[in-house]
Amino acid sequence: MTADPSARRGIPDATVARLPEYLRALTGFAERGITSVSSEELAAASGVRSAKLRKDLSHLGSYGVRGVGYEVDHLAYQISRELGLTQDWPVAIVGMGNLGHALAAYSGFATRGFRVVALLDQDEALHGQQIAGLPVRPMDTLDALVAEEGLAIGVIATPAGSAQDVCDQLVAAGVSSILNFAPCVLVVPDGVDVRKVDLSTELQILAFHEQRKALASAALGPVAKGVAK
Amino acid sequence: MTADPSARRGIPDATVARLPEYLRALTGFAERGITSVSSEELAAASGVRSAKLRKDLSHLGSYGVRGVGYEVDHLAYQISRELGLTQDWPVAIVGMGNLGHALAAYSGFATRGFRVVALLDQDEALHGQQIAGLPVRPMDTLDALVAEEGLAIGVIATPAGSAQDVCDQLVAAGVSSILNFAPCVLVVPDGVDVRKVDLSTELQILAFHEQRKALASAALGPVAKGVAK
DNA sequence: TAGATTGTTAATCGATTAACAATC
DNA sequence: TAGATTGTTAATCGATTAACAATC
Known part of the structure; x- marks a missing residue:
C-alpha cells in the first residue's frame, strides 16, 4: 500500500x-x-x-x-x-489440574508482556479457591473479562475431552488467540489463532530419532555401541 | 543402498x-x-x-x-x-519445581510408549521425597539409570540458570534425547537431539498475530471493531 | 464394469544458505 | 583509508498443493 x-x-x-x-x-x-x-x-x-x-x-x-x-x-x-510486547497482554488460564496449577504459578509469564488476570475451571467445586493468589472463577465470567480486562489470549490446560467445549466458550466470549496444552485438535473459526504445546508429540518425535540412532549403531555392529564420540 | x-x-x-x-x-x-x-x-x-x-x-x-x-x-x-513406539521408552524428569511436579503427575506420559522411571533434582533437600509415587533422586544416580534401565530420554524442567549444567550431566551419562522446558538454548554435542517447549515463546508468537489483528481492525476504522464475522 | 480413493507427479511456494556488494 | 560487518542477492533446498493416473 x-x-x-x-x-x-x-x-x-x-x-x-x-x-x-x-x-x-x-x-x-x-x-x-x-x-x-x-x-x-x-x-x-x-x-x-x-x-x-x-x-x-x-x-x-x-x-x-x-x-x-x-x-x-x-x-x-x-x-x-x-x-507486540510493548503493551501488556492479559491472559486467562482455563483448567486448574496439575498443569494449570503449575502454569498459574509459573513466574515466566509476567516477565515479558503477559499478565495472568484470571484462572477458570468448569468444576464448581474449585470456584473461589485461591491458586497463586488468584481465585478460580466460573466460565460464565469470560464475557466480563473480555469486556473489562481486554482479555484476548486464553490458555487451555484441561483434559482433551473438554478442550473443544472450553475453546468454544473462549471464542464465543471474544478471545481470539489460544494456547492449547490439551492433546487434541481444536476447531476454530477464521480469525482465531491456535498454537499447540504437546508433551506427548515432542516425546514421540524424540523417540523416532532415538530409534534411528539405535538402528544406525546396530548396523555398524554391536561392538560400535557406546564407542561413537 | x-x-x-x-x-x-x-x-x-x-x-x-x-x-x-x-x-x-x-x-x-x-x-x-x-x-x-x-x-x-x-x-x-x-x-x-x-x-x-x-x-x-x-x-x-x-x-x-x-x-x-x-x-x-x-x-x-x-x-x-x-x-519407535512398539518399544517402551524410559524417561527421567530433572527439576522438581512446579512444572516438574506437574509433569511427574501427568498421566499422558504412560499412555503411549513412555514410562517415567526416575525423578531427579540437584537440591539435596528434596532427595527421598515421594512425588507421584516415585522418590526424588540425586543427579549422580544417572549413570546407573542409563546402565540398568536403558534411560535414553531426559526431560529438563529446571530454571534456565541450571539447565545447561543439568543437560551436560545427562549427556555425560549417555542420554541422547532431551526435551527442554527451560527457557534457554542448550549446547549439546553431535548425536544428541534437543527439542524445546517454551511457553513464553508460544505466547509471544500469539501476541504478534493478535497485534496484527488489532492493527488490521483499527485500519478499517474503530467502528469495524467487533463487527467482523 | 463403474465408482471410489490411493499414491505419485509436477508445479508452486516458502525457507535456508553462502557469497558479496554496500557502507559504516 | 583499511578493516569489519551489515543487508541483499541468487542459488539451493525442502515442503505444500492440486491434479490425475493407477488400481482396488
Whole structure:
C-alpha cells in the first residue's frame, strides 16, 4: 500500500517464531552489560547461523550498522515492538489440574508482556479457591473479562475431552488467540489463532530419532555401541 | 543402498512431526469402533488436508487400498512402529519445581510408549521425597539409570540458570534425547537431539498475530471493531 | 464394469544458505 | 583509508498443493 514501514508486508512465520529467542539472547547480553553485538555473536547465543539471523532481522527493518553491529537495547526494543510486547497482554488460564496449577504459578509469564488476570475451571467445586493468589472463577465470567480486562489470549490446560467445549466458550466470549496444552485438535473459526504445546508429540518425535540412532549403531555392529564420540 | 524398505531414506522432518497427530486420530477412530478410514476423514480429524496426509503416509510405505482407504489398526501399528513406539521408552524428569511436579503427575506420559522411571533434582533437600509415587533422586544416580534401565530420554524442567549444567550431566551419562522446558538454548554435542517447549515463546508468537489483528481492525476504522464475522 | 480413493507427479511456494556488494 | 560487518542477492533446498493416473 504505502512506503510506511509499519504497513510492511507480512514477516515470514519461520522468522516470527525465532524472534522471541533473539529477544531472550539480547536480554542476556543487556544483563551482562554488553551494549553492542555482531550478528555472529547474537546468532551463536540464539543457536542459529548468522546469515539466517541477518535475513530474519532484515524483515523488521535496518537496525544494524555496517562494520559495527547492533545496539543491544535498540534491537531488543524493535523486536519487542514487532512482537507486540510493548503493551501488556492479559491472559486467562482455563483448567486448574496439575498443569494449570503449575502454569498459574509459573513466574515466566509476567516477565515479558503477559499478565495472568484470571484462572477458570468448569468444576464448581474449585470456584473461589485461591491458586497463586488468584481465585478460580466460573466460565460464565469470560464475557466480563473480555469486556473489562481486554482479555484476548486464553490458555487451555484441561483434559482433551473438554478442550473443544472450553475453546468454544473462549471464542464465543471474544478471545481470539489460544494456547492449547490439551492433546487434541481444536476447531476454530477464521480469525482465531491456535498454537499447540504437546508433551506427548515432542516425546514421540524424540523417540523416532532415538530409534534411528539405535538402528544406525546396530548396523555398524554391536561392538560400535557406546564407542561413537 | 538396498530396496529393503527398512533401509528407506529419511522421512522428512515435517512429516515426522505430524505422525503423532495421525496416530492420535487413528486411536480415536479405533475407540469409536471404526475400522476403516479414507485419507479425507483421517485428514479432517488431524487438522490437515488430505493431499498432505497421503504424501506423508507415502513416505512410510503403501498401507492404503485404492478405492477403499486405510485399515485403522494396521495404519496405527505402522505409524507406531515408524515412531519407535512398539518399544517402551524410559524417561527421567530433572527439576522438581512446579512444572516438574506437574509433569511427574501427568498421566499422558504412560499412555503411549513412555514410562517415567526416575525423578531427579540437584537440591539435596528434596532427595527421598515421594512425588507421584516415585522418590526424588540425586543427579549422580544417572549413570546407573542409563546402565540398568536403558534411560535414553531426559526431560529438563529446571530454571534456565541450571539447565545447561543439568543437560551436560545427562549427556555425560549417555542420554541422547532431551526435551527442554527451560527457557534457554542448550549446547549439546553431535548425536544428541534437543527439542524445546517454551511457553513464553508460544505466547509471544500469539501476541504478534493478535497485534496484527488489532492493527488490521483499527485500519478499517474503530467502528469495524467487533463487527467482523 | 463403474465408482471410489490411493499414491505419485509436477508445479508452486516458502525457507535456508553462502557469497558479496554496500557502507559504516 | 583499511578493516569489519551489515543487508541483499541468487542459488539451493525442502515442503505444500492440486491434479490425475493407477488400481482396488
